[in-house]
Amino acid sequence: MRDVLEVADAFAAEFGAHGRLGVFFAPGRVNLIGDHIDYSGGMVLPMALDRGTLVLARPRADTLLRAASLDRPGVVTADVHNTEFNPEHGWFSYVLGVLHTMGLDSYRLDHGLDIFVAGDLPDGAGLSSSASLELAAGVAFESFGKFGLSHTELALIGQRTENDYIGVSCGIMDQLAVAQGVAGHALLMDCAELAVTPVPFPDRAVSLVIANTNHRRSLTDSAYNERRSDVERAAARFAGESLVSVDLSALAAVGDELDEAALRRARHTITEQARVVAAAAALEAGDLAMLGRLMRQSHESLRDDFDVTGPELDAIVAAAWAQPGVIGARMTGAGFGGCAVVLVTPGAEPDVIAGIERDYLAAIGTPATATVMHGDDGARKIGELVLGAP
Numbered sequence: 035m036r037d038v039l040e041v042a043d044a045f046a047a048e049f050g051a052h053g054r055l056g057v058f059f060a061p062g063r064v065n066l067i068g069d070h071i072d073y074s075g076g077m078v079l080p081m082a083l084d085r086g087t088l089v090l091a092r093p094r095a096d097t098l099l100r101a102a103s104l105d106r107p108g109v110v111t112a113d114v115h116n117t118e119f120n121p122e123h124g125w126f127s128y129v130l131g132v133l134h135t136m137g138l139d140s141y142r143l144d145h146g147l148d149i150f151v152a153g154d155l156p157d158g159a160g161l162s163s164s165a166s167l168e169l170a171a172g173v174a175f176e177s178f179g180k181f182g183l184s185h186t187e188l189a190l191i192g193q194r195t196e197n198d199y200i201g202v203s204c205g206i207m208d209q210l211a212v213a214q215g216v217a218g219h220a221l222l223m224d225c226a227e228l229a230v231t232p233v234p235f236p237d238r239a240v241s242l243v244i245a246n247t248n249h250r251r252s253l254t255d256s257a258y259n260e261r262r263s264d265v266e267r268a269a270a271r272f273a274g275e276s277l278v279s280v281d282l283s284a285l286a287a288v289g290d291e292l293d294e295a296a297l298r299r300a301r302h303t304i305t306e307q308a309r310v311v312a313a314a315a316a317l318e319a320g321d322l323a324m325l326g327r328l329m330r331q332s333h334e335s336l337r338d339d340f341d342v343t344g345p346e347l348d349a350i351v352a353a354a355w356a357q358p359g360v361i362g363a364r365m366t367g368a369g370f371g372g373c374a375v376v377l378v379t380p381g382a383e384p385d386v387i388a389g390i391e392r393d394y395l396a397a398i399g400t401p402a403t404a405t406v407m408h409g410d411d412g413a414r415k416i417g418e419l420v421l422g423a424p
């Protein structure tokens with residue numbers, strides 16, 4: 035999390051040093067295992083991170099919305115009565131879109147806001163910087179509007195914003211993990227039921243290292259939507275039954291009727307679901323060797339059956355697998371670039387980080403960045419600040 039007082043100073047410089055600010059934070063998330071199955075109603079095992087998005091907001095007497103960011107120049111303006119999508123809004127679309135989506139359900143603010151945003155998640159790195167911004171905005175709007183929306187409802191509003199306002203057909207995993215994080219825990223999440231079960235993350239036995247290829251990807255990439263439609267073609271063969279509850283022999287039985295891409299995507303969906311259930315049990319039982327094996331199989335399935343890894347993620351994960359002290363490693367999130375999640379035996383972090391960065395540079399020729407991160411709670415109001423003379 036960025037330093038709140040530093041962000042408050044930037045807020046005061048941009049919008050004036052007076053009045054009472056609400057301070058809100060939403061984490062990013064890393065997914066330990068279970069990728070590309072949330073939109074099939076599968077089980078996933080993400081964890082909220084201690085990095086994310088701060089939103090500072092102060093009510094205005096009129097209906098204007100003014101927004102600025104510590105990370106990007108300029109001030110963006112809109113009005114609570116005009117929240118339509120405008121491509122010129124850039125990053126602010128993730129904020130305004132949430133207000134727009136709330137408005138579709140008749141949750142409306144009757145006053146404007148000055149909003150200042152500051153994040154410490156890399157963009158386009160698979161750590162859900164956009165869901166983090168959506169949920170930080172969501173808890174801020176909820177706090178000012180007192181709509182009585184639950185965290186799950188805010189997560190669904192974030193997902194609808196992403197689907198219908200931004201135009202990315204994402205599932206619910208990111209928004210739900212960002213909304214429902216529990217410090218010290220991974221979240222076993224049933225994406226059909228929207229049920230979240232916290233699973234203790236044994237900090238004394240495992241350190242979390244996030245290894246960024248620094249190879250950016252954009253989720254609006256058509257590849258994500260293509261993979262989804264491959265899965266939907268396969269799912270259509272099992273009308274009435276969710277693909278995650280089909281078994282491999284039932285898939286084999288209809289194999290001849292499916293094109294090759296649909297067959298492989300379905301195979302990943304079915305095997306990944308089983309791996310998540312086994313991984314959550316392994317985490318709970320402290321069987322870290324098993325967890326590591328499942329993470330490896332997950333990466334291989336995302337590489338061979340789902341085709342979403344690519345040379346950078348394969349290289350960083352291979353680099354991680356080669357380091358002594360690594361329990362498990364795999365790509366995390368949508369893929370096509372971004373980050374790998376690496377579980378490490380405590381004490382080995384410095385050597386693992388140095389080894390990954392060295393081997394990745396040798397393989398790809400551009401630098402990677404590996405960092406120790408920790409879990410955190412979900413999106414929340416942190417407090418209030420009064421600006422100006424006491």
Ligand code: GLA
Nearest residue numbers: 069070204205206207367368
């Ligand atoms: C992105 C999407 C999620 C999920 C992952 C892959 O992060 O936003 O809904 O599909 O990719 O697991």
